[in-house]
Structures are given as C-alpha cells and as structure tokens.
Amino acid sequence: MTFSIRTKLTFWYTSLLAISLILFGLSFFYALSKIYMNRIDREISSVAGLMVHTIVEPPGRLRLPKNFDIILERFFGLRIRGNYIQVLTPDGRVAGRSSTLEGLELPLTESAYRRALDGKRTYETVRTFGVYPVRILTLPVVVKKTGLVAIIQVATSLEGMEEIFHYMIYFFSFGIVLSIIIAGGVGWFLAGKALKPVDEMTRIARRITAERLNQRLPIVKPDDELGRLASTFNEMIARLERSFRQIKQFTADASHELKTPLTVMKGEVEVALKSRADEKELREVLVSILEEIDRMNEVIKGLLTLARTDVEEATIKEPVSLDGIVQERCEQFKKLANTKGLKLNIDIEKDVVVLAEPVRIGQVIYNLVDNAIKYTPRGGSISVTLNKRGRCAILRVSDTGIGIPEEELPYIFDRFYRVDKARTGGSGVGLGLSICKEIINTYGGKIEVESKPNEGTTFTVYLPLAEEHTMKEVD
Ligand SMILES: Nc1ncnc2c1ncn2[C@@H]1O[C@H](COP(=O)(O)OP(=O)(O)O)[C@@H](O)[C@H]1O
Ligand SMILES: [Mg+2]
Structure with a gap:
C-alpha cells in the first residue's frame, strides 16, 4: 500500500511532534518529582534532627515523655502536623509515637533496620501505609559511649504530590493529544499547499500528447525545486517536439521524393499509350522510366541506410x-x-x-x-x-x-x-x-x-x- 507524499509528510511531522512532546512531558515529571522529593526529605530530616536533641539526655539515655509531639510543638515550635513520628528502641520495639499516627504503626523495613544498626539513615517511599504513599526517614540515634540509643522514624504523606501528579498527567495527556490534532491538521493543510503546484503540473502534463507538444508547464518560481522540475520537463517536451517535427518533415520529404518519379513515369506512359508512338519513341520512354526507377532505387537505398543507422545506435x-x-x-x-x-x-x-x-x-x-x-x-x-x-x-x-x-x-x-x-x-x-x-x-x-x-x-x-x-x- 502506498501513501501520498502529503500523508507521509503529515504522518512524520506529527509523529515527531508527539515523540518530542512525550519525551518533554516525561522529563518534566521526572524533574518535578526529584525536586518535590528533595524538599520533603529536607523537611523530615530537619524534624528528625530536632527530635534527636529532644529525646536524648546528656549521658546518652532515652527520655521520652508521653505526648512528646505536643511538647515538641509547644516548646520548640516544631511543625508536627502532617508528619508522623515514631521512636523505636534499638531492638525495634515501639517506644512512642506522635498523636498524628492515631495508634497506627509506621512500617520498619528489613533493610532500613539493618542500615540503622550500622548507623546509617534511610529514605524510602512506602506504599503499604494507608491510601497514599508515605516518605519515611529512618534515623539511628547513636551516642559515642553507649552506641545505638534509639531509632527515630519521621514520615510524611505524599498525598499532595500524588494529587498534583494526577492532575498534571491528565492535563499533559489532554494537551499532547490536542496539540497533535492541531499540528496534524495544520501540517496536512501546509503540505497540501506546498504540493499543490505538483498536482497542477500533473494535470497539465496529462494533457500533453503527441499532437499537443507545443504546450508547456507554467513556471511560477523558476528557482525553487518545483520550478526547476517544471523547466526540466519543459526542455524535455521541447526536445520531443523537435524530434516529432523532424520525423514528420522527413516522412513528408521521403513521400515527396518517391512520388515525384512515379508522377513522371505515369505521365510518360500515358502519353506513350495515347499517341501512336513507334518503337524508337517507345524505347525512349522506357529509358526515361528506367532512369526514374534508378532514382527511386537510390532514394530507397538511402532511406534504408538511414533507418538502419537510426536503429543500430x-x-x-x-x-x-x-x-x-x-x-x-x-x-x-x-x-x-x-x-x-x-x-x-x-x-x-x-x-x-x-x-x-x-x-x-x-x-x-x-x-x-x-x-x-x-x-x-x-x-x-x-x-x-x-x-x-x-x-x-x-x-x-x-x-x-x-x-x-x-x-x-x-x-x-x-x-x-x-x-x-x-x-x-x-x-x-x-x-x-x-x-x-x-x-x-x-x-x-x-x-x-x-x-x-x-x-x-x-x-x-x-x-x-x-x-x-x-x-x-x-x-
Ligand atoms: N563537394 C561539394 N561541392 C559543392 N556542393 C556540395 C558538395 N558536397 C555536397 N554539396 C551540396 O550539398 C548537397 C547535399 O549533398 P548530398 O547530401 O550528398 O546530396 P546529393 O549529393 O545527393 O545532392 C548537394 O546537393 C550539394 O548541393
Ligand atoms: Mg551526394
């Protein structure tokens, strides 16, 4: 199945546009989520940092008052709302949690716990906690003399980001589909406009036949691709016209050359038949006819030679x-x-x-x-x-x-x-x-x-x- 140039042009044009729009959208989402995550990580990290100073007493003991989040908020102005805080003992048991958790327990993954025992912090996104995914920082509290005192977990819901992303995905998909439709339409129109002279040329070229070789294609802009095509085409028609004219001329000349001796012979024979010519006069007529035959022979010989030379290029x-x-x-x-x-x-x-x-x-x-x-x-x-x-x-x-x-x-x-x-x-x-x-x-x-x-x-x-x-x- 073959497609017109117009269809192909429009297809390539819109496909390219679609690919670049999708690539742009994807990289945009990637960058946005990176920025958002960084911000959230910084926030939970600063909450966790403050917690360390609040719950650890100087010699390195854990001091965890009840309702510690309320105290934190009152005395340190720490923004607890929206964050979940959970404090664990080194063996992983829950020692206390913020009221925002409402009795729920933040999950502690195997790998985060192992890293905490090694004294390393872990950021992770967990989808199994509630409806929306949460971002959890697991931070070990290590004191020089006593070692690991507690593990602090601070988490925040990604509800806001999820919402923004959902909304933007709809927005982007709609935008991309709409731009492709518009661009496809405009591309189709422009390709048609650019190729219109080709259609025009095809229409006129179809009218040019052996009898109408004097016709020429119109040249609007002689210097562009189509202009050059048209003038090349015109030159070709001109050459064809010349050859045709030569062939016609040649045929006419050849017929004339052959007809002349025939006319001469016919006249002589008619005269001889009408008059009561004697043998001597008849002989003269025959000699003259022989001459004409020789001449015709010459012409035919020449024509044959030329025809052969033409054929055997x-x-x-x-x-x-x-x-x-x-x-x-x-x-x-x-x-x-x-x-x-x-x-x-x-x-x-x-x-x-x-x-x-x-x-x-x-x-x-x-x-x-x-x-x-x-x-x-x-x-x-x-x-x-x-x-x-x-x-x-x-x-x-x-x-x-x-x-x-x-x-x-x-x-x-x-x-x-x-x-x-x-x-x-x-x-x-x-x-x-x-x-x-x-x-x-x-x-x-x-x-x-x-x-x-x-x-x-x-x-x-x-x-x-x-x-x-x-x-x-x-x-
Ligand atoms: N050597 C020549 N001297 C003078 N005229 C010549 C000479 N050769 C050719 N021509 C001229 O050119 C014409 C074409 O020559 P040619 O094709 O051989 O035809 P043809 O000899 O049958 O007349 C001749 O009719 C003649 O007028
Ligand atoms: Mg000669």
Missing part, C-alpha cells in the same frame, strides 16, 4: 585500419575522375586505426568523394588526405569545385536537402551527407564543412582513434 565496432579503406575507395574513383578530366591526389598516413564498421566507414568516404567529383567542373582537382592528430584520425576531402553558398551551409546535412537542383541536372537525392553525418555520430566523431562558392569545398571528418591494445590486435 551503437553498431558493432571493431578496430579497422582507416588508411586501408580510404586507399581502396579512392582507387575505385580514379577511373571516374579521369574520364571527367579531374585530378585525384591521395595522401594517406599509415596505421590509422579506428573503432567502426568497415562497410559504414566506406560509405562515408564514397559519399564525400562522390560529391567532390560531382560538384567539380572539368579540369579541377580533388585531394583526399588522412592523418592522425592527438587521439583523432582526420580525414579531409577537398575539391576546387563550385562550392556552397554560406547561407546554405547549415542545411546541407539535412535529409533530402540539396543546394540547387539545377546545378547537377537532377542526379543525387540529397541523402548522402545526412547519411555521412549519422554514421560518423554513431562512432563518436564529427564532420565539418568549409566552402567558398566557385573556389571549392573541404569536408573534414574527425574520428576517435582506437586504444593501444586494439591496435595490436589489428597487427
């Missing part, structure tokens, strides 16, 4: 020698560069090992060199360099081609983005660079571009080098 990483892959890929382009009248310079450092998947890395190099060749006019040159710096492998592909306008640079890595479709006569689908970026990100690297229109473009790829031990495995 942390793809299989193995130590691969980048220099080998770059060398191999560039060899493949040499012939194409030649036929386009371009110079392809290659400068590769040896033993560059990165953690990656060879096919994926090959794709990156293919796309970059392919672009360089595609966007560089006859007579230009392309250079591919690979070297190590620090813990990074740096791959550079630069050309002396048509370049990219500065305002277009931020978008060229977007899916389906192409600077100017007219420039390259329709070849390419605008997925190459986004595939490169996606793959490089997966391997913890980054890609940068520098370009000047009509001067050339340089793409730089940074990839983290594999650690020492993995390099040995490659060797």
Whole structure:
C-alpha cells in the first residue's frame, strides 16, 4: 500500500511532534518529582534532627515523655502536623509515637533496620501505609559511649504530590493529544499547499500528447525545486517536439521524393499509350522510366541506410585500419575522375586505426568523394588526405569545385536537402551527407564543412582513434 507524499509528510511531522512532546512531558515529571522529593526529605530530616536533641539526655539515655509531639510543638515550635513520628528502641520495639499516627504503626523495613544498626539513615517511599504513599526517614540515634540509643522514624504523606501528579498527567495527556490534532491538521493543510503546484503540473502534463507538444508547464518560481522540475520537463517536451517535427518533415520529404518519379513515369506512359508512338519513341520512354526507377532505387537505398543507422545506435565496432579503406575507395574513383578530366591526389598516413564498421566507414568516404567529383567542373582537382592528430584520425576531402553558398551551409546535412537542383541536372537525392553525418555520430566523431562558392569545398571528418591494445590486435 502506498501513501501520498502529503500523508507521509503529515504522518512524520506529527509523529515527531508527539515523540518530542512525550519525551518533554516525561522529563518534566521526572524533574518535578526529584525536586518535590528533595524538599520533603529536607523537611523530615530537619524534624528528625530536632527530635534527636529532644529525646536524648546528656549521658546518652532515652527520655521520652508521653505526648512528646505536643511538647515538641509547644516548646520548640516544631511543625508536627502532617508528619508522623515514631521512636523505636534499638531492638525495634515501639517506644512512642506522635498523636498524628492515631495508634497506627509506621512500617520498619528489613533493610532500613539493618542500615540503622550500622548507623546509617534511610529514605524510602512506602506504599503499604494507608491510601497514599508515605516518605519515611529512618534515623539511628547513636551516642559515642553507649552506641545505638534509639531509632527515630519521621514520615510524611505524599498525598499532595500524588494529587498534583494526577492532575498534571491528565492535563499533559489532554494537551499532547490536542496539540497533535492541531499540528496534524495544520501540517496536512501546509503540505497540501506546498504540493499543490505538483498536482497542477500533473494535470497539465496529462494533457500533453503527441499532437499537443507545443504546450508547456507554467513556471511560477523558476528557482525553487518545483520550478526547476517544471523547466526540466519543459526542455524535455521541447526536445520531443523537435524530434516529432523532424520525423514528420522527413516522412513528408521521403513521400515527396518517391512520388515525384512515379508522377513522371505515369505521365510518360500515358502519353506513350495515347499517341501512336513507334518503337524508337517507345524505347525512349522506357529509358526515361528506367532512369526514374534508378532514382527511386537510390532514394530507397538511402532511406534504408538511414533507418538502419537510426536503429543500430551503437553498431558493432571493431578496430579497422582507416588508411586501408580510404586507399581502396579512392582507387575505385580514379577511373571516374579521369574520364571527367579531374585530378585525384591521395595522401594517406599509415596505421590509422579506428573503432567502426568497415562497410559504414566506406560509405562515408564514397559519399564525400562522390560529391567532390560531382560538384567539380572539368579540369579541377580533388585531394583526399588522412592523418592522425592527438587521439583523432582526420580525414579531409577537398575539391576546387563550385562550392556552397554560406547561407546554405547549415542545411546541407539535412535529409533530402540539396543546394540547387539545377546545378547537377537532377542526379543525387540529397541523402548522402545526412547519411555521412549519422554514421560518423554513431562512432563518436564529427564532420565539418568549409566552402567558398566557385573556389571549392573541404569536408573534414574527425574520428576517435582506437586504444593501444586494439591496435595490436589489428597487427
Ligand atoms: N563537394 C561539394 N561541392 C559543392 N556542393 C556540395 C558538395 N558536397 C555536397 N554539396 C551540396 O550539398 C548537397 C547535399 O549533398 P548530398 O547530401 O550528398 O546530396 P546529393 O549529393 O545527393 O545532392 C548537394 O546537393 C550539394 O548541393
Ligand atoms: Mg551526394
């Protein structure tokens, strides 16, 4: 069973309060009874002291007049009332008692008697005498020459203290219960007030769905805990909103890219069917359709690559020698560069090992060199360099081609983005660079571009080098 934070807070708060109130009450009672007992002990002790002087005659004999308490009160002003006095002979027999005892006998406990024989006084609280407990002092009267002459017992009733204590226990219990009820109520109210924004946030957060990602939580106090929670939540929704928008955009672009060639093909086929075209014209239509099919094939291939890169976030990483892959890929382009009248310079450092998947890395190099060749006019040159710096492998592909306008640079890595479709006569689908970026990100690297229109473009790829031990495995 789970309880709400509000219930838990109130529970802990009131329990703590109850515990501290009870502890306080207990220590208060303890201290009070100590003080009260001390006072009573002092009083009975002074009565007993006076008694000693009254009943013992100089050579050390017991002289106990009848009604000695009345004499005591008259001549010495001793306060007998409320006290019980009893005098015992050394063997424990009663020799006399005050009229306040009304014929009753004060109990002499075994231990008090033994201590008296040893010459020690004893204070004790006895509950067996009458309705209320009594405090009894048992004091031996010892004279130097004759030894123990008598045992004096002075007692006083604890009736007053008992009454006060009973009254206070009621008072305290009532007070504690009342304060806990009040504190619990106030605590419950305050906890509810403090947690109200959380309820509000829950209510609004529940309304936010994929279709309503533009909603945000209200932030009342940005610097307190709830404010920070709300703004973190808002940032998360903003990121979700961005991703959602990108996915929507991507789906729209992808559909459009696939629909265009279909529309073109449909139009050509319809025209061909309507007209009475001869075989040569029909062949032309078929060639054009083949071109469109190739294009669609390109788009689908690109989309598949991207989808796979998305899914395999942390793809299989193995130590691969980048220099080998770059060398191999560039060899493949040499012939194409030649036929386009371009110079392809290659400068590769040896033993560059990165953690990656060879096919994926090959794709990156293919796309970059392919672009360089595609966007560089006859007579230009392309250079591919690979070297190590620090813990990074740096791959550079630069050309002396048509370049990219500065305002277009931020978008060229977007899916389906192409600077100017007219420039390259329709070849390419605008997925190459986004595939490169996606793959490089997966391997913890980054890609940068520098370009000047009509001067050339340089793409730089940074990839983290594999650690020492993995390099040995490659060797
Ligand atoms: N080396 C380059 N020189 C000039 N423009 C380039 C170069 N590489 C890429 N671009 C521009 O960036 C766009 C995106 O490139 P890419 O994603 O490979 O798509 P595609 O090559 O299919 O057009 C290209 O359409 C082109 O305009
Ligand atoms: Mg390309």
